[in-house]
Amino acid sequence: MTITCVAQLMTADPLCVTRQSTLKDAHDLMREKNIRHIPVIDENGELVGMLTQKIMIAKVMGLMAQFGATALERKEKQLLVSELMATDFAAVNAEQSLAEVADFFVSNRHGCLPVVNADNKIVGILTSSDFVRLAARLLKTKA
Secondary structure (H helix, E strand, O other): OOOOOOHHHHEEEEOOOOOOEEHHHHHHHHHHHHEEEEEEOOOOOOEEEEEEEHHHHHHHHHHHHHHHHHHHHHHHHHHHHHHEOOOOOOOOOOOHHHHHHHHHHHOOOOOOEEEEEEOEEEEEEEEEHHHHHHHHHHHOOOO
C-alpha cells in the first residue's frame, strides 16, 4: 500500500480537551495517555487551539517556581486551557499530500498538525513521530 495522503498516516479521532478544561486535566491526560499534543475544541467541537507539552511544561515549571511544588496541583486546577493554548497554528486536511506536509514539518519545525474537515472539526492529528514511524517502516521494507 502506498501512503500518499494525511488520512493514511494521521491518528484519527484524537483525544481533545475543551477551553474550559483545566491545566490539571490536560496534564493528567498527557501523562496517562503518553501524548504530547492536545487539540482544544469549543462547545461545537470546532478546533480553537492546541496545547503542547512544551507549553504545558513551561507553565508548570513557572507555577512551581512561583508557588512551590506543594501548591502545583491546586494552581493547575485553577488555570484554564484557554489561558495557555496556542491559537496561532497551522492545520491540514485529510486529503493533503504527505509530501507537502513533510516539507511543512521540516521548514517549520512543528511537532504536530491538527487535521480538520471543512467545518473546522478535528478529525485527526499528524505528528512528526508519525513520519519517523513511516520512515522506519519504509527502511525495513528496503532492507
